[in-house]
Amino acid sequence: MPLFPGERTQPVAKGRSRTAVAGSGHAPESNILTGTASLVKSQAQRSLDRKKRRREFFWAAMGLLLVLVLLFVQIQYFSSSSIFFALFFFNSVLLLGILFVVLRNAMKLLLERRRRIIGSRLRTRLVLAISAMTLIPCLVMFLVTAQFVKISIDFWFQNQVESTVETSLEMTRRTYESTAARLRSQAGFCLAEIEARDYGWGGVSMDAFLERKRQEYDLALVGTLDSGQVERNWQPEAGIGNAWQEAKNNLDWERLRRDGFLFAPGYGAQSDFMFGVLSVGSGRIGYLMLVEDMGEGFWSKLEEISAGTQEYKLLRTLRRELKATLYLTLTVLTALIALATIWFAFRVGKELTAPITTLVNATERMAEGDTSVRIEDTSSDEFAVLVKAFNRMAAEIGQSRQELTDTNALLGQQNLVLDQQRRYVETVLDNIAAGVLSFDAEWHITTANKAACEFIGLKLETAIGRNINTFLTKAQSRQTRKVGLKLLRRPGSHLQHQLVFTHDGEDRHLLATSVGLPSPEGKFQGGVVVFEDVTEMEKMQRMAAWREVARRIAHEIKNPLTPIKLSAQRLEKKFSAEVSDPVFQQSTQLIVRQVELLQSMVQEFSTFAKLPEVRLRRGKIAPVLQESVDMFRNSHANIIWSLDLDPNLPDLEMDGIALQRAFLNILTNAAEAFNFMESKTDMKAEAGMEAGGTLRPQARMEIKTDAEPAQESKPGRQNPAVRVRAVYDPETRMLRIDFIDNGPGLNDDERKRMFEPYFSRKKGGTGLGLTIVRSIITEHRGYVRALPNEADDSGTVISVELPTI
Amino acid sequence: MAAAVLLLLLCCCPPVALALQHFTGEAPELSVQEGGLGLSLRLSVDDEDELRLLLRNGASLELVINAEILRQRTFLPNESLDERNFSFLLKYDSLTRQYRMSDPLTGKILQDPNMRSLLTKTWKQLELPLTNMDIFAQDEDYLVLLKLTLQYAEIPPWLDRSLVFWSREVVEPETYKLEFNLDDAAFSR
Incomplete structure (x- = not known):
């Protein structure tokens, strides 16, 4: 049952260990996959185990067969006790089995x-500890017992014991032999007396004699046997009869006849007897028998002593074998205990380390990020508590x-949004002016x-981390220091000041708005400066001011000029006849000429003050350029005019009349640069389009050259040429028109200022021609620049760029 | 571990009799005795002094003579016709200083202070009746498997149980195969 929504707990491998690890992978999907994989693995493992078990079973069966064959051979050919050897082999097999398992x-x-498998070290320690705990006492016990056995057995066969046994036997033997000797001598005395008295053997007359002798010798019976071993003079006590019959049967009569006397023990119910039999005449006459009552159990006691002595001697003979057997038994038992203990230690070690190993494995898997890991445990001991705690911890983790x-994930999404916002802000900041x-x-x-x-003239990579004061001029530093001091005093204040940066020789007027960034405590912790390039704005403002000035000048000067001119003409007309002095005429003509010049100005x-507003329409630039160049080609034939047009010039939004006015101004400047015109060039540029779209002069405009007269030695004077080239740049989508002359050219300062109003190096020039050009081009959202003509070593290139979109 | 290795060796080398001596004497002979098949045996050991020492040290010895009469067959296992066991118990009586031997043929106990004399009277002139001749037929081959064993006897039970790896055999067992048929002159009726 899943512990948490979306989480799958996988019970895996309820194997040989009571504890099993379950679950794997990080996500539920991966759990399922890895769970399947582990299931596959466990099946493969089971298959391997099955094969292994079969192999082990095969070898066990082979071993058992071998044992049976050996057992059969043992029993058939060498056995003295089949059961013993069967048990012995069974035990041996068991021992070998345990030995095999242990090894x-x-x-x-x-x-x-060696493979550094988890739990092996702990198991080794446990096995060693448990084995040592059992083996050391066991070994000590073995040694003590072995010594004890040695001492005990040696003690049994000490000389003192042996001599005691031998002495007791000797005493018994002496009793036996003395009794026998006494019986023999008594029998001899008795026979001698019988022979002396000349009794008839076995006759009744002997009864009294024999009875007297029995009483005299304190015997149980004194009797005779005839040569056929039949009892004569036989008056036995109760119990002698049966004992005698048994002794009689075992008696070696032949030897008796040969040796003359024999004695034999007799076992009676109430008492034991010693039968002494004397052969008379080598048995041909008969036998004299004396019977002594030895008391109850006499022979048994003697035999016990004798048997005990014999057993003792046998034991002494076999003591080495006995010791070996005891040692062997002890060794086998010790080995069994040792092996069983080691096996038990392995078993206990495995039992104890299995859950620990499982826990360690599970912990490692959890450390690797698999938090779905769980442990199954069916026991109820402390490990179960540990497992439950682990599972609870795993679930919480x-x-x-x-x-x-x-x-x-949420933070990532938020970061993504913030990053997008940051990129957006960066993009905005990077793209704003x-x-x-x-x-x-x-x-x-x-x-x-x-x-x-760009404003401060640094690269973005080097700007970050740089101190502001390191790239400011002294004047700028003074300004910023003041601003800085104010910001330090009032971190939250907004301050505006102007800075002028010179970049590529061009001054840029920047309006800097500084804002302090106060900390929550109100301390200054930095600020933000926003720069605005107000250079163009200032120029526009200046332009507007100049236009206003031009308009007022035109308005104030224009009105009195006509009466002045008319008055001078009238004076000349009226008084030229009267005044013969040529000075008069020269003066009036000078006045008229100067007034005309002033009127032109x-x-x-x-015109500058009242430049018409451009009206942009879709059109082609080529005809405008062609017409402009043709106009100058006719009027300035001493200059080589050329026009290079890109065949792929696109249409553009333009005011043709305004552009033609601008181009005529540029071309006029170029032509005047050569100073080939003898007098001031009055260029009446007429601009305007006829209804049919052709260029129609609308106004007469006098343009004065701004350029200095060219030097005779300059190459432009030899072959004056003006080349107009129009190309389209698809990348920037700008149409570029270059007006290239090989005149004397301009210096850098002149090139910088030549578009400013009223800047002219030509005497009497208004300095408005190129200002008008710039005004027109700017209204077309284009740019106009003056560049040196590097290709011809001298001259100027006026480059006009117009957007096509 | 050493014990285990020792046991392994013991398994590989089963306990065989470390015989002190060997039987000597003439080869056994079959004969017809009193209408039955008999066996003549002249039996002795190569070192009687050693035997005597054993007896004096309290050992009781038992000579077991096992005779199995078989009818020989070509393809089938031999057929057992009869089997006889004769057991002679020999010991020394330290009380009487005599050697005693039980004679299974007479049922008596023979005593002699001289062991050689006793053996001469018994083992060195054994005539053992095996079976009746009636069980034999003409044109058949027979076989007598004779096994002689001299081993310790009357070992106290506690010692017998203790000495598990001690061989009871005093003399290496001897086995004889005696073949005969009624066509032999010695066995003709």
Whole structure:
């Protein structure tokens, strides 16, 4: 049953260990996959185990067969006790089996230790500890017992014991032999007396004599046997009869006849007897028998002593074998205990380390990130408590991990959004014309956009971390120091000031708005500066001011000029006849000429002040250029005019009349640069389109050259040429028109200022021609620049760029 | 561990009799005795002094003569016709200083202070009746499997149980195969 929603707990491998690890993988999906994989693995493992068991069974069966064959051979050919040897072999097989198991476990443990398998070291320690705990006392006990056996057995056969046994036997033997000797002598005396008295053998007359002798010798019976071993003079006591019959049967009569006397024991019910039999005449006459009552159990006691002595002697003979047997038994028992103990130690070690190993494995898997791991345990001991605690911990870690993952995902999403916002802000900042720069409390730049870097003349890579004061001029530093001091005093204040940066020789007027960034405590911790390039704005403002000036001048000067001119003409007309002095005529003509010049200037002022607003329409630039160049080719035939047009010039939004006016101004400047015109070139440029689309002069415009007269030695004077080239740049989508002359050219300062109003190096020039050009081009969202003609070593290139979109 | 190795060796080398001596004497002979098949045996041991020492040290010895009469068959196992066992118990009586031997043929106990004399009277002139001649037929081959064993006897039970790896055999057992048929002159009726 899943512990948490979306989580699958996988019980895996309820194997030989009571504890099993379940679950794997990080996510539920991966759990399922790895769970299947582990299931496959466990099946493969089971198959392997089955094969292994079959192999072991085969070898066990072979071993058993071998044991049976050996057992059969043993019993058939060598056995003295089949049961014993059967048991012996059974025990041997058991012992060998245990030995095999122990060695196998030891080898396995050794290999596991070498492979650094988890739990092997702990198991080794446990096995060693348990084995030592049992083996050491066992070994001590073995040694003590072996010594005890040795001492005990040696003690049995001490000389004192042996001599005692021998003495007791000797005493018994003496009793026996003395009794026998006494009987023999008594029999001899008795026979001698019988012979002396000349009794008839076995006659009745002997009864009294024999009875007297019995009483005299204190015997149980004194009787005779005839040569046929039949009892005569036989008056036995009760109990002698049966004893005598048994002794009679065992008696070696032949030997008796040969030796003359024999004695034999007799076992009676109430008492034992000694029968002494004397052969008379080598048995031909008969036998004299004396019977002594030896008392109850006499022979048994003697035989016991004799048997005991014999047994003692036998034991002494076999004591070496007995010791060996005892040692062997002891050794086998010790070995059995030792092997069983080691096996038990292995078993206990395995039992104890299995759950620990499982726990360690599970912990490692959890450390690797698999929080779905669980342990199954069916026991109820302390391990079960540990397992439950582990599973609870795993579940909590899994839940925490899931929460952490969710939080991380959320944070990731938020970071993504923030990153997108940051990129958006960066994009905005990088693409706005204003420069934005932030700095820390140490005045080190922390962030800057492209425009800011461009303004301050640094690269973005080097700007970050740089102190602001390191790239400011002294004047700028003074300004920023004041601003800085104000920001330090009032970190939250907004301050504006102007800075002038010179970049590529061009001054850029920047309006810097500084904002302090106060900390929550109100301390200054940096600020942000926003730069705005107000150069063009200032120019526009200046332009507007100049236009206003031009308009007022035109307005104020234009009106009195006509009466002045008319008055001078009237004076000349009226008084030229009267005044013969040529000075008069020269003066009036000079006045008229100067007034006309002033009128021309006023007209130009007026034109500058009243430039019509451009009206952009889709059109082609080529005809405008062609017409402009043709116009100058006719009027300035001494100059080589050429026009290179890109065949793929696109259409563009333009005001043809305004552009033609601009181009005529540029071309006029170029032509005047050669100073081939003898007088001031009055260029009446007429601009305007006829209804049919052709260029129609609308106004007469006098353009004065701004250029200095060219030097005779300059190459342009030899072959004056003006080349107009129009090309289209698909990458920037800009149409570029270059007006290239090989005249004397301009210096850098002249090139910088030549588009400013009223800047002219030509005497009497208004300095408005190129200003008008710039005004027209700017209204077309284009650019106009003056560049040196590097290709011809001298001259100027006026480059006009117009957008096609 | 050493014990286990020792046991392993013991398994590989079963306990065989470390015989002190060997039987000597003439080869056994079959003959017809009193209408039956008899066996003549002149039996002695190569070292009687050793035997005497054993007896004096309290050992009781038992000579077991096992005779199995078989009818020989070509393809089938031999058929057992009869089997006889004769047991002679020999010991020394330290009380009477005599050697005693039980004679299974007479049922008596023979005593003699001289062991050689006793053996001469018994084992060195054994005539053992085996079976009746009636069980034999013409044109058949027979076989007498004779096994002689001299071993310790009357070992106290506690010692017998203790000495598990001690061989009871004093003399290496001897086995004889005696073949005969009624066509032999010695066995003709």
